[in-house]
Amino acid sequence: MRSLDAEMAAHVQRAAEAVGVRVLLSVDVEEICAHADGRPRSVKTSVGELPADHVVLSTGVRPATALAQAAGLALGPTGAVATDAQQRCPSADGVFAAGDCAESFHRVLRAPVNIQLGTHANKQGRVAGTNATGGRVEFPGVVGTAVSKICRYEVARTGVTEREAHAAGLRVASSTITARTRAGYYPGAGPIWVRLVVDPIDGRLLGGQIVGVEGAAKRIDVLASCVWNGTTVGELEFYDLAYAPPFSGVYDPLLIAARQATNLLDGGTRR
Amino acid sequence: MRSLDAEMAAHVQRAAEAVGVRVLLSVDVEEICAHADGRPRSVKTSVGELPADHVVLSTGVRPATALAQAAGLALGPTGAVATDAQQRCPSADGVFAAGDCAESFHRVLRAPVNIQLGTHANKQGRVAGTNATGGRVEFPGVVGTAVSKICRYEVARTGVTEREAHAAGLRVASSTITARTRAGYYPGAGPIWVRLVVDPIDGRLLGGQIVGVEGAAKRIDVLASCVWNGTTVGELEFYDLAYAPPFSGVYDPLLIAARQATNLLDGGTRR
Helix, strand or coil: CCCCHHHHHHHHHHHHHHHCCCCCCCCCCCEEEEECCCEHHHHHHHHCECCCCCCCCCCCCCCCCHHHHHCCCEEECCCCCCCCCEEEECCCCECCCCCCCEEEEEECEEEECCCEEEHHHHHHHHHHHHHCCCCCCCCEECCCCCEEEEECCCEHHHHHHHHHHCCCCCCCEEEEHHHHHHHCCCCCCCCEEEEEECCCCCCEEEEEEEEECHHHHHHHHHHHHHHCCCCCCHHHHHCCCCCCCCCCCCCCHHHHHHHHHHHHCCCCCCC | CCCCCCCCCCCCCCHHHCCCCCCCCCCCEEEEEEEECHHHHHEEEEEEEEECCCCCCCCCCCCCHHHHCCCCCCCCCCCCCCCCCCCCCCCCCECCCCCEEEEEECCCCCCEEEECCCHHHHHHHHHHHHHHHCCCCCCCCECCEEEEECCCCEEEECCHHHHHHHHCCCEEEEEEEEECCCCCCCCCCCEEEEEEEECCCCCCCEEEEEECCCCCHHHHHHHHHHHHHCCCCCHHCCCCCCCCCCCCCCHHHHHHHHHHHHHHHCCCCCC
């Protein structure tokens, strides 16, 4: 679960273990062994041989660029097809690229990325089609928002993780809070964790991660809009977010997280 | 349901009627009649007498300002206690006001309002307490976000309705879309309606209303952040919102709504 920082990924691991999944990390897969008829039988690993009825490989994705390269299109630094904001290939006049094979501009990293998501592909395809047919519209980039449902949790992220920020040479501070998804007295509440990744000098939100039994998926979109706009945690702390007991406590978990991050940056001196 | 424009309120009315509630609008209440022991018996109205076991009056709220007025504090144009952004009463040095009795600055109307919500009261109380004890922090205002659960629907709003915009003399255009809360093939999807209220000249989002079986409550917070920041529907249309089949179609209902509003403003000419 490298899309989250380790502290947040641990919640997902525990949720998987709670339904009986045995999670082995940092284990090398050495061989996938099959029955005579081709069905999987076991997986040999650095911690021994494990019986297996099914084997699912989930080892990441790479853009399929063979066609583009054969056509002489330039690839960008990520290995995907380079485009400008109109989805034009700078290397070939009149050629457009969009979707999983193409780069996107990341608004936090200020650099091209290759993220394979249907949301980006759809928007880019529309931009490419519009410009190819005489319109003029620009794709303004991405902030790396993604969400999954894993066991009992909604798992969501946007912007950059602390690890990604470090890798990109960004100055970074992080702060995580635990809250409840509904007012304390309202039935059906469950845990929700919110982690904010912040520029420690100006307080801009660089990323966010949310794991929770409900409400993580759509809450991440508020953080995505903050990351998109360079909103500071000091601003977010006062946002006029919706409150009713079935949906949050009077301070939404996002506001609690923003306040803790603000206090952290202030060294607790402001208030 | 005057917190919504009539078109959106109609969904709430139908949901109430679907569970057996008889909704009578524009009917005058003439008398509440009681049994000899004081228990309610009926309500006399302009369309006849209706039997009643319980009578609930929900006629709005007014700030309780008797104490403030007795103390010589000035009220603002809304009839609530006037304060500055630090929650100080300009009319009395060293006195602060916060919560349901006090005015808030509305960021769209650019005018004081008196909205009785726990979220505002909590934040204002913290601001008042901070400033009263030697700190310095400002309450940046409100955008009128609110959410309820009514029968099968989550009902949410932020900013101004079209009616409120008209009443305030704002130029305004509105656009409503119908979408589904999950990917088409994913079980458990239901309807969601999103109405955007927009400045027709510059495309700024002035308000939003959402009614849906799920996901309305937290989606309104994205619109609240847009209204807060003066984001245009053209910008919102490209926001990098989360997508996975349990949570939305590949185009989130908010993005569909923003696109329709953008097309409306463009007169369909841009693309």
